[in-house]
Amino acid sequence: MPLRGALPNWDTKKISIKSPPGPRExxxxxxxxxxxxxxxxxxxxxxxxxxxxxxxxxxxxxxxxxxxxxxxxxxxxxxxxxxxxxxxxxxxxxxxxxxxxxxxxxxxxxxxxxxxxxxxxxxxxxxxxxxxxxxxxxxxxxxxxxxMVVIRNRFKSLESAALAKQQEAHTAEIEKLKAEQAVAIDRAVEEVLDELTRPSAA
The missing domain is CATH 2.30.30.110 (SH3 type barrels.)
Known part of the structure; x- marks a missing residue:
């Protein structure tokens, strides 16, 4: 039972396929x-x-x-x-x-x-x-x-660099949120103190 092409007239210098090959084929x-x-x-x-x-x-x-x-x-x-x-x-x-x-x-x-x-x-x-x-x-x-170790190492290097960049951005965002929260808390405290220390109406 033939399981491959191998036609008698097959020639590796002449194209025999009918469509452009794609990945996974x-x-x-x-x-x-x-x-x-x-x-x-x-x-x-x-x-x-x-x-x-x-x-x-x-x-x-x-x-x-x-x-x-x-x-x-x-x-x-x-x-x-x-x-x-x-x-x-x-x-x-x-x-x-x-x-x-x-x-x-x-x-x-x-x-x-x-x-x-x-x-x-x-x-x-x-x-x-x-x-x-x-x-x-x-x-x-x-x-x-x-x-191909050089390719594998390249992928690992790119992955590590991307992770470090992501962690740096995450840390910066957390610090920014903390600073914004501190400002908001200070403002709220000032408003409460201002309300408490405001002279009452005569």
Whole structure:
């Protein structure tokens, strides 16, 4: 049962998709002929991270992370590395094996390297474009940051700076309210004292 495009006449130099790829979509992607391990080689599923606006293959590229059905090696504590995400389901129609997004391999390719999947029955040769879930996509973005420490540190730095600025503004607002309240209390006390000490009418 065919689970991918891989049409006999497929050529990675000629575009075969019918619409501009978008984030979360999954394609079969032909990687570079001269790729060497541990680079990804051959023909792999890939989750689109940054899509294209048009089908102009001369100018458009997409950014993706590869997906594999071969379970990655776990660390000494039995956990996957923080840059690998196990998808909630295999995006390949009809394939029930586990699949993992390898998020420290962020790659850029032209549109002609993308090919769609066959539908799960594989009978009518209908080509489709599956998507990963929103939760899986958000987890992939987090894993990309984990795989690129400089990006993760940049995010943390921006987050800390934004929090410090927010706390500073909050403190300034509290001090302003306290000052306004003190002025209002002083004014009220003066009005009461003025009323109490005002000479009574003869």
């Amino acid at each position: 999954v394609y079969w992607i032909g990687t570079f002929v001269d790729s060497l391990e541990p680079e990804f080689t051959g023909y792999h599923q890939g989750v689109i991270i940054s899509g294209a606006k048009t089908l102009n293959d001369a100018t458009e590229c997409v950014v993706f992370v590869p997906v594999t059905s071969v379970e990655p090696a776990k660390g000494p504590r039995g956990n996957l590395p923080p840059y690998i995400h196990k998808l909630s389901s295999n995006p390949s129609p009809g394939d029930t094996r586990g699949s993992w997004a390898i998020c420290n391999h962020v790659m850029t390719v032209r549109l002609s390297r993308l090919e769609r999947f066959y539908s799960s029955d594989g009978i009518d040769k209908r080509l489709i474009t599956p998507k990963v879930s929103h939760a899986d996509f958000e987890a992939i973005l987090d894993c990309i940051a984990n795989g």
